[in-house]
Amino acid sequence: MGEHTVTSFDEDLDHLDRLVRDMSELGAAMVQAATRSLIGSDNALAQRVLSDDALMDARQRELDEAAIRLIAKRQPMAQDLRAVVGAIRMAADLERIGDLAKNIAKRVAAVGAGGTPRNLAHSLEAMSDLVLDQIHGTIEAYVGRDAAALEARRDDDENIDIHYTSVFRELLTYMMEDPRNITTCTHLLFCAKNLERIGDHVTNIAENAYYVVTGSLLPLHRPKRDETTPAD
Amino acid sequence: MGEHTVTSFDEDLDHLDRLVRDMSELGAAMVQAATRSLIGSDNALAQRVLSDDALMDARQRELDEAAIRLIAKRQPMAQDLRAVVGAIRMAADLERIGDLAKNIAKRVAAVGAGGTPRNLAHSLEAMSDLVLDQIHGTIEAYVGRDAAALEARRDDDENIDIHYTSVFRELLTYMMEDPRNITTCTHLLFCAKNLERIGDHVTNIAENAYYVVTGSLLPLHRPKRDETTPAD
Numbered sequence: 001m002g003e004h005t006v007t008s009f010d011e012d013l014d015h016l017d018r019l020v021r022d023m024s025e026l027g028a029a030m031v032q033a034a035t036r037s038l039i040g041s042d043n044a045l046a047q048r049v050l051s052d053d054a055l056m057d058a059r060q061r062e063l064d065e066a067a068i069r070l071i072a073k074r075q076p077m078a079q080d081l082r083a084v085v086g087a088i089r090m091a092a093d094l095e096r097i098g099d100l101a102k103n104i105a106k107r108v109a110a111v112g113a114g115g116t117p118r119n120l121a122h123s124l125e126a127m128s129d130l131v132l133d134q135i136h137g138t139i140e141a142y143v144g145r146d147a148a149a150l151e152a153r154r155d156d157d158e159n160i161d162i163h164y165t166s167v168f169r170e171l172l173t174y175m176m177e178d179p180r181n182i183t184t185c186t187h188l189l190f191c192a193k194n195l196e197r198i199g200d201h202v203t204n205i206a207e208n209a210y211y212v213v214t215g216s217l218l219p220l221h222r223p224k225r226d227e228t229t230p231a232d
Numbered sequence: 233m234g235e236h237t238v239t240s241f242d243e244d245l246d247h248l249d250r251l252v253r254d255m256s257e258l259g260a261a262m263v264q265a266a267t268r269s270l271i272g273s274d275n276a277l278a279q280r281v282l283s284d285d286a287l288m289d290a291r292q293r294e295l296d297e298a299a300i301r302l303i304a305k306r307q308p309m310a311q312d313l314r315a316v317v318g319a320i321r322m323a324a325d326l327e328r329i330g331d332l333a334k335n336i337a338k339r340v341a342a343v344g345a346g347g348t349p350r351n352l353a354h355s356l357e358a359m360s361d362l363v364l365d366q367i368h369g370t371i372e373a374y375v376g377r378d379a380a381a382l383e384a385r386r387d388d389d390e391n392i393d394i395h396y397t398s399v400f401r402e403l404l405t406y407m408m409e410d411p412r413n414i415t416t417c418t419h420l421l422f423c424a425k426n427l428e429r430i431g432d433h434v435t436n437i438a439e440n441a442y443y444v445v446t447g448s449l450l451p452l453h454r455p456k457r458d459e460t461t462p463a464d
Contacts (some may be wrong), residue, residue: 006391031342052304059298062316068310068313068314072309072310073302073311075307077304078300078304081300081304082300082301085296085300085320088317088320089324092321092324168418172414172415172418175407175411175414176411176414178408179408179411180415182404183404184423186404189418189421190425193422
């Protein structure tokens with residue numbers, strides 16, 4: 001258990017971190033492409049998101065296998081083990097983010113060319129930008145082992161939820177104005193919901209990362225929009 | 233590494249299995265109560281689901297800690313490690329099932345007393361029954377280490393998706409008939425979607441369980457409704 005072993009464990013952990021970061025970059029690219037394909041009715045771009053999802057699944061399996069090999073080989077104790085299990089959990093959230101982006105991309109054809117009213121397109125793009133910023137900020141804070149930055153990220157989710165609620169209301173208005181909008185708006189509603197859920201998964205990642213970095217749970221005291229609105 | 237140690241590891245693993253089974257029973261009870269509270273506009277029952285969710289979160293933490301202690305103490309090799317990591321993953325899916333049930337319960341107040349048309353109530357209850365059967369069957373097959381039964385469960389999800397699609401269409405019809413139905417129907421749409429997503433999580437559990445039991449991935453060859461409809 002000399003210094004050499006310790007260094008090697010850290011190298012293995014760095015490798016896991018790189019895989020987490022790669023997955024997060026792929027996830028962010030998928031979210032961005034899915035939103036763009038929806039707003040621009042771009043079927044080819046939507047198709048790319050679908051094939052990226054297969055890549056995301058493969059990367060998760062790769063990370064899982066690397067993590068399990070690492071545990072078997074190094075047999076790490078509490079704190080190191082926490083980091084490895086943390087990486088497995090983050091990979092699971094990133095894989096779900098890929099799924100949700102894919103589900104947005106799959107609605108592109110259903111929404112069709114006449115699809116997204118300009119105001120809504122703007123609101124959806126704003127949501128997507130917030131999510132992308134949340135992903136990048138969270139992963140940077142994790143890789144940099146920056147607990148304070150991770151704690152600060154938790155306002156992101158609140159902000160995304162506020163945007164979601166506003167998109168939700170906007171969509172209800174369109175549906176009430178003209179029943180012919182209902183089918184399209186329902187698809188857009190699920191797209192907005194998926195962006196909101198992606199935000200939830202990034203929040204999970206931040207909570208997990210915080211636990212890896214500090215060994216403590218993030219204090220539970222976050223604004224409880226959950227109790228006031230049934231918006232999820 | 234005598235027989236005594238092996239037995240003890242198996243006992244520890246049995247303990248994890250019991251925790252998984254407890255969480256699955258709690259999850260099933262939450263799904264059932266959430267659906268009933270929605271259909272019967274039963275706010276008190278909905279409230280119980282909300283407090284059950286806190287219990288579910290606590291159970292997941294308990295399982296995670298037991299699993300991590302087990303890895304640290306026993307330092308299991310490949311196959312045993314797979315079982316422990318599998319339990320952690322199943323617990324994560326069960327916790328998400330609790331969240332989704334909670335989200336149904338939170339919509340009970342918004343849907344209100346006049347809420348669910350009889351036909352829809354019937355369809356939602358049928359979906360919920362399918363999900364409950366899927367949860368029980370999957371966990372029994374896992375605890376019994378029955379790979380064939382796990383493989384057979386994968387049709388469940390297809391069946392739930394078919395019900396979801398029909399509820400989705402029914403809801404669109406109500407919305408188009410009368411714009412005053414739109415807000416309520418939107419909430420019911422998310423409830424139906426949540427039941428469908430619970431089915432997806434149970435399918436994840438079955439796939440994970442299959443991997444624990446056999447060491448192989450479930451063959452990917454399941455009906456790909458994903459490619460034909462944007463229904464998620």
